[in-house]
Amino acid sequence: MKLLRPSLLALACLLAYPATADDLPSLGDASSSIVSPEQEHQLGRAWLSILRGQVDQLSDPQLKDYVETGVYRLAETSQLQDRRLEFVLLNSPQLNAFAAPGGIIGVNGGLFLYAQTEAEYASVLAHELAHLSQRHFARGVEAQQRMQVPVMAAMLAGIVAAAAGAGDAGIATIMGAQAAAIQEQRRFSRQNEQEADRIGLLNLEQAGYDPRAMPSMFERLMRQYRYDRKPPEFLLTHPVSESRIADTRNRAEQYQAGGVEDSLRYQLMRARVQLIFEETPGIAAKRFRAMLEENPQLDAARYGLAIAQTKGGQLNEARKALEQLLAKTPNDITYNLAMVDLDITNNRLSDARQRVERLRGLYPNNYPLDQARIDLMLKQNQAKEAGQAINELLKTRPHDPDVWYQVAEIRGLAGNIIGLHQARAEFFALVGDYDQALSQLDLAKRRASSNFPLASRIDARQQELQEEKRAIDKMLR
Numbered sequence: 001m002k003l004l005r006p007s008l009l010a011l012a013c014l015l016a017y018p019a020t021a022d023d024l025p026s027l028g029d030a031s032s033s034i035v036s037p038e039q040e041h042q043l044g045r046a047w048l049s050i051l052r053g054q055v056d057q058l059s060d061p062q063l064k065d066y067v068e069t070g071v072y073r074l075a076e077t078s079q080l081q082d083r084r085l086e087f088v089l090l091n092s093p094q095l096n097a098f099a100a101p102g103g104i105i106g107v108n109g110g111l112f113l114y115a116q117t118e119a120e121y122a123s124v125l126a127h128e129l130a131h132l133s134q135r136h137f138a139r140g141v142e143a144q145q146r147m148q149v150p151v152m153a154a155m156l157a158g159i160v161a162a163a164a165g166a167g168d169a170g171i172a173t174i175m176g177a178q179a180a181a182i183q184e185q186r187r188f189s190r191q192n193e194q195e196a197d198r199i200g201l202l203n204l205e206q207a208g209y210d211p212r213a214m215p216s217m218f219e220r221l222m223r224q225y226r227y228d229r230k231p232p233e234f235l236l237t238h239p240v241s242e243s244r245i246a247d248t249r250n251r252a253e254q255y256q257a258g259g260v261e262d263s264l265r266y267q268l269m270r271a272r273v274q275l276i277f278e279e280t281p282g283i284a285a286k287r288f289r290a291m292l293e294e295n296p297q298l299d300a301a302r303y304g305l306a307i308a309q310t311k312g313g314q315l316n317e318a319r320k321a322l323e324q325l326l327a328k329t330p331n332d333i334t335y336n337l338a339m340v341d342l343d344i345t346n347n348r349l350s351d352a353r354q355r356v357e358r359l360r361g362l363y364p365n366n367y368p369l370d371q372a373r374i375d376l377m378l379k380q381n382q383a384k385e386a387g388q389a390i391n392e393l394l395k396t397r398p399h400d401p402d403v404w405y406q407v408a409e410i411r412g413l414a415g416n417i418i419g420l421h422q423a424r425a426e427f428f429a430l431v432g433d434y435d436q437a438l439s440q441l442d443l444a445k446r447r448a449s450s451n452f453p454l455a456s457r458i459d460a461r462q463q464e465l466q467e468e469k470r471a472i473d474k475m476l477r
Helices: 029-033 037-052 062-075 109-114 118-133 136-166 168-206 213-223 231-238 242-253 262-278 281-294 299-311 316-327 333-345 350-363 367-379 383-394 399-414 418-432 435-449 452-476
Strands: 086-090 099-100 104-108
Touching: 037 086, 037 099, 037 104, 037 418, 037 452, 062 086, 062 104, 062 118, 062 367, 062 399, 086 281, 099 118, 099 213, 104 109, 104 118, 109 118, 109 262, 118 168, 118 213, 118 262, 136 231, 168 242, 213 231, 213 367, 262 281, 262 299, 281 299, 299 333, 316 333, 333 350, 333 367, 350 367, 367 399, 383 399, 383 435, 399 418, 418 435, 418 452
Parallel strands: 086 104
Antiparallel strands: 099 104
C-alpha cells in the first residue's frame, strides 16, 4: 500500500487527510468562478479513490447501509443542491467524521462509540452536510486567493528590509505576515464552523430530530477531553469552546421541543460497532451480559450478546437470545439477518435460505439482505446464481469497491477469467491504483483477442481509465 503523497493536498486545494478533512472553509457566488461545482465533484471523486487505497475501511453492509440511508435522509431536508454523495466508513475507533468537496462523506466507526443517541450521531452528520451545502471548500480557496497578494507583499517587504540591513525588524515583518495569514485562516474556519452549526441545527429540526442533541454532544465531549493533551481529531478540527456550546444551545432552544432523540436501530448498530472494536467476542459478550444484568429489557445489549456468542462459537446460547428478540418483532431485518448469519455458521443453510427468501418479500432491494443472499449462495456452491445476484446489486452500487471485489471472486469461481480481470480493474480504479487497473484490463484484452466486440469494449474502458489517471497525475503535480 502506497503512502499518501504530500502533493495529494494540492489535489483538493488544501483539503487534508481525513483526520483534518472537514476543516473545510462556505460559499459566495464568486467562489464558483474559482472552483465550479463540477470541478469539486471531480476533485472529490479523485481524492476518494486515493483515500480508499490508503485507509482501512469497514465493509459491514449493515453499517454502510445505515450511514448511507441516514445521510440521504438528512440531505432531503438540507440545503445541499448536489446530492451525488459517496461514502467511506473508516475502520477506526477514534471519534471523527468529515466532509470533502464533491459530496464525499466520511465516518469513523468511532463516531458510533461516542455518539450516545441517534440524534447526537445525526447532529454530527448534519454539520458535515452543512459544510457541503455552503461549499466551504470553494469559499476557502477564494479567501486564500484574496489573502495571497497582501500576505506575499508583506513578506517581500520583510525580505527586502532584512537584506538592506534591518535585521530583526525584517525577520519580524516576515513572521508577522505569516502569523496574519494563519490567523485569517483560523478566523475563516471559525466562521465556517458557526455557519455549519447553525445550518446543521436547522437541518436536524427539519429532519425530525431534536436539535438540542448538538450542544449536548459538544458539551459532553468538552467535559470528557478538557484536560487531554491530545483530544480526538474531531475536536481538533471542530474546536469546542464554552461560547460555541452556548451559541448552539441558544439556537437549539429557539426550536420547538420534541423530535427524535434515539432509536433502537441506532443502538443495534452501535452494538455491532462495539463488537468490532472489542478485543475478543468473549470480552464483548461479558460486557453485554453486564448491561443486561443492569437492565434486562435492553434489547440492543441482547442483540450484541447474540452476535458476540455467534462469533465466539456459543451457537445454542446465541439462538436463544435471538429467538427472544424475534418473538417481540418477528420481521425485524436486523434480528433476522443475525439469525441468517447464525444459521450459516451452524451449517443450517436451508433454514437460512428460507429466511432470506421470506425477508426479500418484506424488504425488496435491501442491500444488507441482498449481500447476505449472495454470501449464502457462495456457501451453497451456487457461483452462477451468485453471479446473477451480484450483477443486480452492481446496478445500485456501481461505485462500491467491496462489491467489485466480490464480483471478481465470483467470476473467478464461475470460470469467467476475462470478467474476473475486468472486475479487478474496476476495484483497483476505485481504490486509486490505476496502474494495477490498467494491467488487469491488459490481461482481459489478451484473453478476449478473438472476440472483437468484447476486446473493443475493454479497450474503450482502458482508455477511459488512462484519461482518469492522467487527470489525477496532472492535479498531483
